[in-house]
Amino acid sequence: MHITPEVTVAEFGERALIARIHNYLPYAQPSVIVGVGDDGAVVEQDRGMVTVITTDAAVEDIHFTQNSVPPHDIGYKALAMNLSDLAAMGSTPKYALLSLMLPSGLSVISLDEILKGFASLGNRYSVSLIGGNVTQSSGPLIIDITAIGSVHKRRILQRNGAQPGDCLYLSGSIGGAAAGLEIINKMKVSHGSDTYDTCRQRYLRPEPRVRLGTLLGRNRVARSCIDLSDGLIAAISQLSSSSGVGAALDAPTIPIEPGALKWFKNQGVDPMQAALSHSDDYELLFTVSSKKRRSLEAIRRLNKDIHITRIGTITKNREITLKSGNQEIPLPVGYEHFRQQ
Amino acid sequence: MHITPEVTVAEFGERALIARIHNYLPYAQPSVIVGVGDDGAVVEQDRGMVTVITTDAAVEDIHFTQNSVPPHDIGYKALAMNLSDLAAMGSTPKYALLSLMLPSGLSVISLDEILKGFASLGNRYSVSLIGGNVTQSSGPLIIDITAIGSVHKRRILQRNGAQPGDCLYLSGSIGGAAAGLEIINKMKVSHGSDTYDTCRQRYLRPEPRVRLGTLLGRNRVARSCIDLSDGLIAAISQLSSSSGVGAALDAPTIPIEPGALKWFKNQGVDPMQAALSHSDDYELLFTVSSKKRRSLEAIRRLNKDIHITRIGTITKNREITLKSGNQEIPLPVGYEHFRQQ
Numbered sequence: 265m266h267i268t269p270e271v272t273v274a275e276f277g278e279r280a281l282i283a284r285i286h287n288y289l290p291y292a293q294p295s296v297i298v299g300v301g302d303d304g305a306v307v308e309q310d311r312g313m314v315t316v317i318t319t320d321a322a323v324e325d326i327h328f329t330q331n332s333v334p335p336h337d338i339g340y341k342a343l344a345m346n347l348s349d350l351a352a353m354g355s356t357p358k359y360a361l362l363s364l365m366l367p368s369g370l371s372v373i374s375l376d377e378i379l380k381g382f383a384s385l386g387n388r389y390s391v392s393l394i395g396g397n398v399t400q401s402s403g404p405l406i407i408d409i410t411a412i413g414s415v416h417k418r419r420i421l422q423r424n425g426a427q428p429g430d431c432l433y434l435s436g437s438i439g440g441a442a443a444g445l446e447i448i449n450k451m452k453v454s455h456g457s458d459t460y461d462t463c464r465q466r467y468l469r470p471e472p473r474v475r476l477g478t479l480l481g482r483n484r485v486a487r488s489c490i491d492l493s494d495g496l497i498a499a500i501s502q503l504s505s506s507s508g509v510g511a512a513l514d515a516p517t518i519p520i521e522p523g524a525l526k527w528f529k530n531q532g533v534d535p536m537q538a539a540l541s542h543s544d545d546y547e548l549l550f551t552v553s554s555k556k557r558r559s560l561e562a563i564r565r566l567n568k569d570i571h572i573t574r575i576g577t578i579t580k581n582r583e584i585t586l587k588s589g590n591q592e593i594p595l596p597v598g599y600e601h602f603r604q605q
Numbered sequence: 606m607h608i609t610p611e612v613t614v615a616e617f618g619e620r621a622l623i624a625r626i627h628n629y630l631p632y633a634q635p636s637v638i639v640g641v642g643d644d645g646a647v648v649e650q651d652r653g654m655v656t657v658i659t660t661d662a663a664v665e666d667i668h669f670t671q672n673s674v675p676p677h678d679i680g681y682k683a684l685a686m687n688l689s690d691l692a693a694m695g696s697t698p699k700y701a702l703l704s705l706m707l708p709s710g711l712s713v714i715s716l717d718e719i720l721k722g723f724a725s726l727g728n729r730y731s732v733s734l735i736g737g738n739v740t741q742s743s744g745p746l747i748i749d750i751t752a753i754g755s756v757h758k759r760r761i762l763q764r765n766g767a768q769p770g771d772c773l774y775l776s777g778s779i780g781g782a783a784a785g786l787e788i789i790n791k792m793k794v795s796h797g798s799d800t801y802d803t804c805r806q807r808y809l810r811p812e813p814r815v816r817l818g819t820l821l822g823r824n825r826v827a828r829s830c831i832d833l834s835d836g837l838i839a840a841i842s843q844l845s846s847s848s849g850v851g852a853a854l855d856a857p858t859i860p861i862e863p864g865a866l867k868w869f870k871n872q873g874v875d876p877m878q879a880a881l882s883h884s885d886d887y888e889l890l891f892t893v894s895s896k897k898r899r900s901l902e903a904i905r906r907l908n909k910d911i912h913i914t915r916i917g918t919i920t921k922n923r924e925i926t927l928k929s930g931n932q933e934i935p936l937p938v939g940y941e942h943f944r945q946q
Contacts, residue, residue, distance in 0.1 A: 303659060323741070
């Protein structure tokens with residue numbers, strides 16, 4: 265069949281669509297004993313290693329719209345969200361299962377782009393597709409992914425290990441994704457190389473901190489770790505409550521993406537408020553004890569392209585405070601999915 | 606909050622819904638190192654064992670309607686479909702991840718019922734919920750599950766191991782689920798104990814053949830195995846093409862569910878045609894070499910509640926034929942999801 269932009273997935277059978285998926289996903293880890301094509305996949309774990317499993321879905325109209333996000337980036341980002349979770353556990357990604365719910369009017373060319381986006385990230389991290397499911401959706405386009413990683417049993421990072429006195433660190437910067445989404449929606453013409461392009465990329469193609477996560481698990485440099493999918497405030501709240509501690513954030517040190525700083529100021533919005541409470545920055549937030557500071561310096565040297573910033577301290581007092589000079593600014597509430605505003 | 610039938614999931618935040626899910630899923634396997642509540646779950650594999658992973662989704666309007674299937678059975682069946690895939694690989698189910706896409710108008714009571722249905726089957730097989738995701742859906746209700754099982758490396762069942770001369774066996778009966786769906790839709794009043802009740806149950810609450818699957822893997826009694834989710838014809842086609850063989854089915858031996866036989870006859874439909882081509886019977890189709898027939902007899906004695914019927918023979922000739930006396934009946938095409946009819 266000649267594929268024109270008018271050809272929809274409804275004109276393909278399930279098996280033809282699955283065959284199409286396989287074209288983009290040729291890589292198989294040696295540990296895959298049975299791959300795609302049976303009732304289930306079979307994988308083998310290396311001795312001493314344990315398996316990390318996470319799942320996250322990208323749902324049209326809830327997490328993205330087809331107007332704002334090109335199909336390639338829908339596929340890329342759905343996998344990135346999951347790899348970010350694996351990174352926060354200190355694990356190396358190994359396999360993924362891809363569950364697609366496709367509106368019958370979706371063009372086959374869009375599906376191909378989604379798969380190319382998924383594969384572009386998957387191949388970079390040698391992630392093998394070991395299973396999945398293709399079904400029609402009477403409503404939104406949904407990409408639901410289960411990602412599976414591997415980690416040495418003594419190198420697992422959890423969110424519940426923070427202790428009073430630990431320094432609190434953040435990778436990269438925040439606010440970029442939130443600004444990027446607004447920029448995409450409000451400035452229809454993209455100039456590619458303008459000052460806002462980094463923000464657009466932060467929203468559309470976030471970089472999961474896979475290497476950093478595994479390094480933080482080695483020698484147990486980080487005592488606790490969480491990813492920032494739901495925003496910094498949500499992350500620090502969850503890390504603190506899991507660990508039974510509080511945190512004092514030092515506002516001037518919190519790295520806001522420069523384009524986001526400019527964008528929010530121009531919109532008359534407080535950039536700190538916006539950057540703290542919005543989601544979609546897939547950075548790692550982690551704590552390091554004073555004994556491990558030198559190990560962290562070694563990791564910094566190995567990861568020169570990722571800024572690691574100390575943004576506060578873990579406290580015994582279970583409150584979370586944001587200090588700016590002598591002021592203690594009350595924290596905005598973290599973004600929570602689903603509840604009607 | 607007092608939960609009346611009018612209270613919808615949209616009035617709950619994501620965390621409140623997740624807390625609700627935890628109420629129904631208290632069981633945790635000892636091999637779960639990190640359970641629900643972190644960025645990912647961490648599980649440990651026993652030595653010599655390998656991990657089987659499968660995923661399948663139940664999508665409203667495609668696989669079920671809320672008019673035909675009570676919420677309890679939606680949750681039950683979504684898990685049953687996945688456990689059936691694990692059984693077909695010879696594995697014991699251990700964990701599940703539950704990804705829910707909920708229309709905002711869904712009542713919290715319906716959600717509770719879905720969870721109770723899921724848990725009723727999960728608890729019977731000691732399946733630990735180790736992760737998941739709750740998100741709003743702008744369209745259909747979707748329950749997407751990833752199920753994970755464990756099997757000894759030498760006991761994996763695959764669909765590609767059939768060899769000419771193997772006997773072909775089927776567990777249980779077919780046609781019941783297809784008749785059950787029609788009965789539910791056409792006979793609004795259910796009489797509970799009438800002759801059609803088995804068919805309704807076969808559609809609403811299929812029994813995954815978990816124990817049979819693991820027994821067939823021990824001592825490698827079955828040389829190949831597949832489950833029947835897409836119907837008998839689809840299953841025998843896939844098993845044969847994976848194995849590079851054909852099959853001769855013996856029509857009079859194929860066990861059609863008695864209620865389905867009666868129902869299809871009353872509807873003026875050929876019961877064999879209907880039973881062969883329809884999906885949703887979660888039985889196992891498997892092949893056994895002549896050397897292993899006695900081992901199969903032992904399994905029969907251990908599984909007296911499940912009929913195991915020889916329905917044909919694997920052939921070198923790669924065609925699939927259905928023999929009835931001296932006639933060779935042409936096979937109807939197996940059900941394939943997604944393609945527009």
